[in-house]
Amino acid sequence: MKTSPKGIALIQQFEGLRLAAYQDVVGVWTIGYGHTGADVRPGLAITQAQAVQLLAADLARFEAGVGRLVTVAVNQNQFDALVSFSYNLGLGSLQQSTLLRLLNQGDYAGAAGQFPRWDKAGGQALPGLLKRRQAEQALFLERA
Template identity: 75%
Template sequence: MQTSANGINLIKQFEGLRLAAYQDSVGVWTVGYGHTSPDVKPGLRISNEQAEQLLRQDLARFEKGVGRLVKAPISQNQFDALVSFSYNLGLGSLQSSTLLRLLNQGDYQGAAGQFPRWDRAGGQVLAGLTHRRLAERDLFLRAA
């Protein structure tokens, strides 16, 4: 599966676009739509086109990872929510999560209930993460 326009818009909405490298809430150097890598360093500036290209590259990695980890049948909206979740938190977080375990057991409601639990960065509850997790949960629960 690939992320739909709805999923991409959700990611863009919550990541925001920053063309100059910055440190996120836990000190990770970031640029574009939440892109992180060893290449992102202080002073890095990119264009809108480069931000879009990095987003596409990052999405491909997360789409592949979600496809590999999820064993239960899922809808496009559920896939999009899981890609957004993973894009923000990393595939390792999804892989070790109760959310994934419940989903793969076929407990879709239980899995949906796990999204709001992931609202912290650096041990602190962040309002932006709370809003993102609720939006992801709502998308996950929306009929395809």
């Protein structure tokens, strides 16, 4: 599956667009729509077109990861919510989560209930992360 325009818009909304490299709340160098990696360093600047390219490349990686980790059928909205979750937290977090375990057991409602639990960065609950998790949860529960 591929992330839908609705899923991409959700990620863009919560990641925001920054054309100059910055350190996120836990000190990770970030640019564009939440892109991280060895290529991001202090002083780096990109164009909006480059930010869109980075997002597309990052999404391909997270789409493949979600596709590999999820062993039950999901609809487009559920897939988009899981990609957004993973994009923000990493595939390792999804892989180790109760959310994934419940989903792969077929407990879709139980899995949906796990989203708000992932509202912390650096050990602190952040209102912005809770809003994102609630938006992902709502999308996950929305009929496709």
